[in-house]
Amino acid sequence: MSSIKLVATNRKAYHNYNILETYEAGISLVGTEVKSLRQNKVSLDEAYVRPEKGELWLLNAHIARYEASGPFSHEPRRPRRLLMHRNEIISLASQVQEKGLTLVPLKVYFKDDRAKVEIALAKGKKLYDKRETIARRDAEREIDRTLKWRK
Numbered sequence: 001m002s003s004i005k006l007v008a009t010n011r012k013a014y015h016n017y018n019i020l021e022t023y024e025a026g027i028s029l030v031g032t033e034v035k036s037l038r039q040n041k042v043s044l045d046e047a048y049v050r051p052e053k054g055e056l057w058l059l060n061a062h063i064a065r066y067e068a069s070g071p072f073s074h075e076p077r078r079p080r081r082l083l084m085h086r087n088e089i090i091s092l093a094s095q096v097q098e099k100g101l102t103l104v105p106l107k108v109y110f111k112d113d114r115a116k117v118e119i120a121l122a123k124g125k126k127l128y129d130k131r132e133t134i135a136r137r138d139a140e141r142e143i144d145r146t147l148k149w150r151k
Helices: 011-016 031-038 067-072 086-099 127-150
Strands: 004-009 017-027 048-052 055-059 080-083 102-111 114-124
Touching: 011 017, 011 102, 011 114, 011 127, 017 102, 031 067, 031 102, 048 086, 055 086, 086 102, 086 114
Parallel strands: none
Antiparallel strands: 004 102, 017 080, 017 114, 048 055, 048 102, 055 080, 102 114
């Protein structure tokens, strides 16, 4: 049985994109980055994944510096390589290139003491799609309130 400890989620991704498929990828980190992850000091708000030269790279993810390391810590927004099977990387890269889709990180977590990133193949939402989603959510909340009030 595997234990999963959630570190961070990208809540904006669900608002800005329609999620089509999700994948799990390992992430290549240095020691101080792992220590910062264990302290939940990571932000995926502006992060994205880009395929380059047969590899996937996590870009613009902010992992805070580890205080105890002094001046020898890592760069907070450095590109980090994602670890997946070669055929998965080729498939994702071709879908991004051909269909105009994008790769977005959704979660960072520890699975059996290994740092993992859940990435999604996603399509960007238009402004009217975002408004429709918000309106539907508000309507569901209103229905739940009235049903709760009647009980």
